[in-house]
Amino acid sequence: MSEVIVITSGKGGVGKTTTSANLGCGLAMLGKKVALVDADIGLRNLDVVMGLENRIVYDLVDVVEGNCRLKQALIKDKRYNNLYLLPAAQTRDKNAVSPEQMQKLCDNLKEDEFDFIIIDCPAGIEQGFKNAIAGADRAIVVTTPEVSAVRDADRIIGLLEASGLNNPLLVLNRLRFDMVKRGDMMAIDDVTEILAIDVLGVVPDDEAIVIATNKGEPAVTNPESKAGQAYRNIVQRILGENVPIMSFEVEDTFLDKLKKIFRFGN
Amino acid sequence: MDFFSFFKKKDSTSSKNVAKDRLKLVLVHDRVNCSSQVLEMLKTDIIKVISNYMEIDEEELDIQITQTQSEDKSGTVPVLYANIPIKSMRKVNQD
Incomplete structure (x- = not known):
């Protein structure tokens, strides 16, 4: 059985591409045959995040227009031979592809016996978004705990449901647990209360993500990274396993320790 | 009681709640x-x-869109809220 999952957010810069790369890589690590599709035509980035930018010959628009066969455009990953990338075209714009063509592309990938087809959606709610969700079976909405990102996520959830993609799941990205503890950042409960949506996972703000992106090696492969662990947990949940949302206890600072000494009763 | 609670901001004014x-x-x-x-x-x-x-108090009239718990308690739904103070009834010809 194969499934097309679109990774979307509305707002740009909240981590759609990073999430796509890590989930694709994480699923491949567990032996699933995965195709990552970069639907952000004109602003391709999934290739650099995956470290595959030097291998591109054909792209998504070439496949859609029949300039090459699907297999020719799929780039095999360096690390996992069951992981493939279909890069976006860099020199074209979003109108080069129609929703019907994307739907057909997804159907063709399903026929190629991919277990998962992960689509990295562009930011915004225009043509690129409509193309990216056209062939999807389910949707993941990525947001950060900021008012602008949550507002856009709400809009996207409405548009997804209007297109028949019901019950999208939430990935809350770049959470800073020290700030949540201080009451200066919305926590997972706050965001789900507002968006009324089920949570797929919480990814902590982690320097390892920046380093991983610098190197073109998704953090999910790094056993030391907390964000990597969060992505591995999300992958387990996608595969239907019941993994609890991990708690990221912040280590007590000197002041916290002092507070505990001075706390009477309570 | 927390000794440091004097220095803490009240929960309702924390930036998260804002x-x-x-x-x-x-x-x-x-x-x-x-x-x-x-x-x-x-x-x-x-x-x-x-x-x-009816004659209504237009100064005190309040119409806004808010949200309320949906009937099946699955979440909130938008409602049109209108508070319209009546001053007096008009005589309406019912024919």
């Missing part, structure tokens, strides 16, 4: 896709219709 309250308000309007202009037009029309039947 963010939440602002978001909730902005989303109510986003979700129903109703601009303040449309709301003003609606208000004018409501006054016009109700004035045929």
Whole structure:
């Protein structure tokens, strides 16, 4: 059985591409045959995040227009031979592809016996978004705990449901647990209360993500990274396993320790 | 009692709660896709219709879009809230 999952957010810069790369890589690590599709035509980035930018010959628009066969455009990953990338075209714009063509592309990938087809959606709610969700079976909405990102996520959830993609799941990205503890950042409960949506996972703000992106090696492969662990947990949940949302206890600072000494009763 | 609680900001004023309250308000309007202009037009029309039947206090009239718990308790739904104080009834010819 194969499934097309679109990774979307509305707002740009909240981590759609990073999430796509890590989930694709994480699923491949567990032996699933995965195709990552970069639907952000004109602003391709999934290739650099995956470290595959030097291998591109054909792209998504070439496949859609029949300039090459699907297999020719799929780039095999360096690390996992069951992981493939279909890069976006860099020199074209979003109108080069129609929703019907994307739907057909997804159907063709399903026929190629991919277990998962992960689509990295562009930011915004225009043509690129409509193309990216056209062939999807389910949707993941990525947001950060900021008012602008949550507002856009709400809009996207409405548009997804209007297109028949019901019950999208939430990935809350770049959470800073020290700030949540201080009451200066919305926590997972706050965001789900507002968006009324089920949570797929919480990814902590982690320097390892920046380093991983610098190197073109998704953090999910790094056993030391907390964000990597969060992505591995999300992958387990996608595969239907019941993994609890991990708690990221912040280590007590000197002041916290002092507070505990001075706390009477309570 | 926490010795340091004197220095803590009250929970209701923490920036997280400010963010939440602002978001909730902005989303109510986003979700129903109703601009303040449309709301003003609606208000004018409501006054016009109700004035045929009763004299109302237009100064104290309050019409807004808020949210309320949905009937099946699965979440919140937008509602049009109107508080219209009646001064007196008009005599309506019922024929």
